[in-house]
Amino acid sequence: MIQPLNKDSVGIVTPQIMSFDAPLLLSCGKTLAAPYQIIYETYGNLNPQRNNAVLICHALSGNHHAAGYHSPEDKKPGWWDNCIGPGKAIDTQKFFVVSINNLGGCNGSTGPTSINPATNKPYGSSFPIVTVEDWVNSQARLADKLGINQWAAVVGGSLGGMQALQWAISYPERIRNCIAIAAAPKLSAQNIAFNEVARQAIISDPDFFGGEFQERGVIPKRGLMLARMVGHITYLSDDAMREKFGRDLKNEKLNYDFHNVEFQVESYLRYQGQEFSGRFDANTYLLMTKALDYFDPAAKHEGDLAATLNIAKAQFCLMSFTTDWRFSPARSKEIVDALVAAKKNVSYLEIDAPQGHDAFLMPIPRYLQAFSTYMQRITL
Amino acid sequence: MIQPLNKDSVGIVTPQIMSFDAPLLLSCGKTLAAPYQIIYETYGNLNPQRNNAVLICHALSGNHHAAGYHSPEDKKPGWWDNCIGPGKAIDTQKFFVVSINNLGGCNGSTGPTSINPATNKPYGSSFPIVTVEDWVNSQARLADKLGINQWAAVVGGSLGGMQALQWAISYPERIRNCIAIAAAPKLSAQNIAFNEVARQAIISDPDFFGGEFQERGVIPKRGLMLARMVGHITYLSDDAMREKFGRDLKNEKLNYDFHNVEFQVESYLRYQGQEFSGRFDANTYLLMTKALDYFDPAAKHEGDLAATLNIAKAQFCLMSFTTDWRFSPARSKEIVDALVAAKKNVSYLEIDAPQGHDAFLMPIPRYLQAFSTYMQRITL
Numbered sequence: 221m222i223q224p225l226n227k228d229s230v231g232i233v234t235p236q237i238m239s240f241d242a243p244l245l246l247s248c249g250k251t252l253a254a255p256y257q258i259i260y261e262t263y264g265n266l267n268p269q270r271n272n273a274v275l276i277c278h279a280l281s282g283n284h285h286a287a288g289y290h291s292p293e294d295k296k297p298g299w300w301d302n303c304i305g306p307g308k309a310i311d312t313q314k315f316f317v318v319s320i321n322n323l324g325g326c327n328g329s330t331g332p333t334s335i336n337p338a339t340n341k342p343y344g345s346s347f348p349i350v351t352v353e354d355w356v357n358s359q360a361r362l363a364d365k366l367g368i369n370q371w372a373a374v375v376g377g378s379l380g381g382m383q384a385l386q387w388a389i390s391y392p393e394r395i396r397n398c399i400a401i402a403a404a405p406k407l408s409a410q411n412i413a414f415n416e417v418a419r420q421a422i423i424s425d426p427d428f429f430g431g432e433f434q435e436r437g438v439i440p441k442r443g444l445m446l447a448r449m450v451g452h453i454t455y456l457s458d459d460a461m462r463e464k465f466g467r468d469l470k471n472e473k474l475n476y477d478f479h480n481v482e483f484q485v486e487s488y489l490r491y492q493g494q495e496f497s498g499r500f501d502a503n504t505y506l507l508m509t510k511a512l513d514y515f516d517p518a519a520k521h522e523g524d525l526a527a528t529l530n531i532a533k534a535q536f537c538l539m540s541f542t543t544d545w546r547f548s549p550a551r552s553k554e555i556v557d558a559l560v561a562a563k564k565n566v567s568y569l570e571i572d573a574p575q576g577h578d579a580f581l582m583p584i585p586r587y588l589q590a591f592s593t594y595m596q597r598i599t600l
Numbered sequence: 601m602i603q604p605l606n607k608d609s610v611g612i613v614t615p616q617i618m619s620f621d622a623p624l625l626l627s628c629g630k631t632l633a634a635p636y637q638i639i640y641e642t643y644g645n646l647n648p649q650r651n652n653a654v655l656i657c658h659a660l661s662g663n664h665h666a667a668g669y670h671s672p673e674d675k676k677p678g679w680w681d682n683c684i685g686p687g688k689a690i691d692t693q694k695f696f697v698v699s700i701n702n703l704g705g706c707n708g709s710t711g712p713t714s715i716n717p718a719t720n721k722p723y724g725s726s727f728p729i730v731t732v733e734d735w736v737n738s739q740a741r742l743a744d745k746l747g748i749n750q751w752a753a754v755v756g757g758s759l760g761g762m763q764a765l766q767w768a769i770s771y772p773e774r775i776r777n778c779i780a781i782a783a784a785p786k787l788s789a790q791n792i793a794f795n796e797v798a799r800q801a802i803i804s805d806p807d808f809f810g811g812e813f814q815e816r817g818v819i820p821k822r823g824l825m826l827a828r829m830v831g832h833i834t835y836l837s838d839d840a841m842r843e844k845f846g847r848d849l850k851n852e853k854l855n856y857d858f859h860n861v862e863f864q865v866e867s868y869l870r871y872q873g874q875e876f877s878g879r880f881d882a883n884t885y886l887l888m889t890k891a892l893d894y895f896d897p898a899a900k901h902e903g904d905l906a907a908t909l910n911i912a913k914a915q916f917c918l919m920s921f922t923t924d925w926r927f928s929p930a931r932s933k934e935i936v937d938a939l940v941a942a943k944k945n946v947s948y949l950e951i952d953a954p955q956g957h958d959a960f961l962m963p964i965p966r967y968l969q970a971f972s973t974y975m976q977r978i979t980l
Contacts, residue, residue: 248856349856409841409865410833416866417829420873423858424822426806431858442804449797450830453790461789467896474894476628476729478803478811478886482893485789486796493800506858513862514854516847545925 228305229297230263230288230312235328238365244323244358247514250348252323252330253337258362259328260284260320263304264312266368272600273368274310275359276300276319277376277383280451280508281500283327286319287312300377302583309591314600315372323358324350324507332503333434345431345503352379352515356386360394372598373397377580378547379508382515385555388532389517397598398534399591402544402580404551405525405558406516411546414454415509418447422502431503440502445493447505452492457543457576461485518558525558532559536566537594539587541579567594608685609677610643610668610692615708618745624703624738627894630728632703632710633717638742639708640664640700643684644692646748652980653748654690655739656680656699657756657763660831660888661880663707666699667692682963689971694980695752703738704730704887712883713814725811725883732759732895736766740774752978753777757960758927759888762895765935768912769897777978778914779971782924782960784931785905785938786896791926794834795889798827802882811883820882825873827885832872837923837956841865898938905938912939916946917974919967921959947974 237259244252261284266273276286278299287304289297304310304317321329324347332347339346363371374387374395381403388398407415422428425443429436456464465485474482481487521527536559540552549570559566571587573579579587617639624632641664646653656666658679667684669677683689684697701709704727712727719726743751754767754775761783768778787795802808805823809816836844845865854862861867901907916939920932929950939946951967953959959967 250856345858406847408838409845409847409863410836410838412847412863413829413833413841413865413869416869417826417833419858420829420870421801421826424826446797446801446804446826449793449800453793453797456790458788458790461793465789467786467789467792476630476894478725478799478890483789483792483796485793489793489796490800510858514856 228307229301230305232291233261233263233288235259235261235284237328238362240361244354246348246354247351248349252348256323256330258320258323258358260318260362261286263287263317264315266316267600269600270367271370272315272372274315274317275371275374276304276317277374277380278322279376279378279380280512282380283325284319284321299581302581303588303591309588309595310375311595318366320359320362322355324504326501326504331501332507333501342434344434347503347507349510350507351511352382352386353390355383356390360391363394370394370396372600373399373595375399377401378403378577379512386517388534388536389528392531392533395534397537399537399594400555401539402541402547402577403555404547405518405555407513412513414450415513417450419506419509421446422506428502433502439497441497444497444500444502444505448496449489449493452489454546455576455578457545457574459543459574460576463574525554526561529558529562529564532564536564538566538568539590540570541573541575542570543574544577544579546577608687609681610685612671613641613643613668615639615641615664617708618742620741624734626728626734627731628729632728635717636703636710638700638703638738640698640742641666643667643697644695646696647980649980650747651750652695652752654695654697655751655754656684656697657754657760658702659756659758659760660892662760663705664699664701679961682961683968683971689968689975690755691975698746700739700742702735704884706881706884711881712887713881722814724814727883727887729890730887731891732762732766733770735763736770740771743774749774751775752980753779753975755779757781758783758957759892766897768914768916769908772911772913775914777917779917779974780935781919782921782927782957783935784927785898785935787893792893794830795893797830799886799889801826802886808882813882819877821877824877824880824882824885828876829869829873832869834926835956835958837925837954839923839954840956843954905934906941909938909942909944912944916944918946918948919970920950921953921955922950923954924957924959926957
């Protein structure tokens with residue numbers, strides 16, 4: 221951190237890379253060869269007792285850049301800048317925040333675009349399937365290297381919330397607070413169905429070449445665009461779309477053709493899709509959707525989530541948003557009910573918000589206030 | 601009709617084709633050249649007073665084959681066989697039922713796969729945009745040819761319900777009962793967004809060739825498959841998917857790869873998509889989604905649906921299904937409220953059903969009973 225741009229920003233941040241020299245055994249049975257790297261950012265300072273570290277876990281298309289700016293010219297801060305910074309919910313004056321890009325990602329951690337040391341070619345489709353459990357194991361190794369024996373909190377929204385939950389199960393001694401926002405204990409059939417459409421869009425793109433597009437110098441842009449478009453619909457609520465676009469026309473009147481965009485919502489979606497297709501790796505997208513599909517910690521206890529969570533020692537904070545139809549409040553309540561059944565300490569808040577699933581990224585006053593209050597009460 | 605296969609079936613039916621020799625002026629400003637054809641089926645007999653005719657309007661991927669069988673070997677009856685037949689809701693012992701394939705379709709009516717008389721080549725992408733209003737006008741011409749001055753009822757679900765509504769507005773003297781099931785007065789931004797994903801999937805398929813794929817002897821199968829997959833998700837409720845598939849695995853255990861299907865729901869969606877891509881025309885799919893997007897009868901009255909419906913003389917019957925999230929009960933209620941405000945005669949029923957939007961096709965006892973009761977009370 222060089223200098224804050226404004227008093228509640230963590231300022232300019234520089235990503236760091238940690239290299240690991242022991243292979244990582246994965247849930248799929250394969251091994252991720254060493255050396256592999258994890259890129260991460262930190263905000264705030266680790267205290268002498270080393271008990272103020274907070275891990276931020278990202279969602280489907282997220283990365284390590286959660287707060288601050290990469291340069292003074294940078295116009296957009298990190299993806300969770302609303303929640304991370306001096307005086308914010310995750311207060312960097314109190315906490316040492318670690319934010320990583322997960323393995324399989326495309327923003328600097330070892331993933332499909334990285335060179336496979338065994339072949340000297342990009343991994344491409346040969347990058348092994350990674351699960352939420354695998355990520356948590358890799359994050360634990362990073363914690364070891366950073367000298368963090370126990371997280372004050374592991375925090376995440378959506379797929380990030382699933383990682384926070386998995387931490388409480390995999391490493392009960394190493395997490396004091398688990399904050400899972402807009403999450404679910406496993407995907408529904410509908411969730412999986414949407415992921416499958418996205419995957420088929422990518423896989424069926426002739427420029428995908430079975431995942432080996434990088435070698436051929438092409439990108440399956442059409443598939444990525446479609447995947448992002450369909451994803452985007454599930455991130456926004458019907459209400460939010462109505463409010464944002466309604467049936468507003470792109471031009472003054474209807475064109476009655478297929479070449480022009482008629483409605484603002486079409487234009488918005490195409491833009492989102494195109495922008496995404498230029499910056500995200502197709503193989504990473506497949507991996508992330510698979511990690512979502514496979515997440516089902518209760519499976520090891522015949523579907524009994526309470527039995528699964530019985531091992532946890534953390535305090536839990538769950539939050540959900542009324543109009544979120546991707547992971548609705550009912551899905552968070554499944555987790556809350558299991559925690560209550562397992563006699564765990566759990567706080568739950570359902571927040572009235574029109575923004576749908578994306579609400580967890582937004583500066584919604586009641587959300588930020590509740591989030592802050594919970595984080596402030598964490599004793600160091 | 602040759603012979604009934606069982607006593608509540610209309611039996612074996614033979615589609616008929618009506619040719620029209622006057623061009624049809626369309627909402628888009630273009631003209632559909634003559635001659636053009638409409639394929640249709642009829643069930644039951646027109647009475648001497650010619651006042652027992654019922655028009656069936658189909659939804660997005662529907663066609664004229666609504667009831668009965670095309671041959672004794674035919675395993676599947678028409679798409680609305682649950683509701684049409686002797687003693688059924690639309691009782692063919694009472695009514696003369698006419699079911700058509702809309703213009704722009706791909707099942708026998710003039711559409712993109714038909715030969716354009718001006719060029720002697722398939723219309724392909726040059727087939728003009730057709731709207732719900734245009735369809736209703738073309739249906740009125742068919743009624744003229746069949747000697748039907750006034751429909752006892754115009755009936756449809758989803759996009760079919762929109763046509764029924766448009767009939768009450770465009771030809772108030774020619775429709776006595778308007779039955780619109782699982783419909784909406786216009787698409788929401790989210791509805792349009794899903795249609796746009798489907799269209800982009802088709803248009804971006806390299807085998808689409810700007811709509812001129814037929815000349816090249818190819819089919820944009822990938823795009824059609826994706827369009828159908830995403831459509832299918834919106835036809836089923838989250839509940840229905842949970843009940844039908846849950847997280848059931850396709851094989852005994854997880855494969856952890858991209859090549860095999862892991863969950864039953866993926867397998868189901870792929871099958872639906874593939875099957876559809878072999879039987880439906882891509883240009884027709886684009887046209888049908890556009891007709892949905894453009895439907896907004898209240899636009900001519902600055903969005904005032906009650907003012908728009910003021911001209912109607914029909915009695916209205918609206919039905920919706922609790923778990924339908926494509927056109928939810930709230931959307932039917934918008935129509936009901938406007939009809940009440942316009943002091944029209946309207947019956948409305950919200951039916952408890954887990955099946956989502958597809959419920960309008962299903963033999964749900966309360967639905968069939970209410971539908972029958974309404975139809976029985978129509979005086980001839």
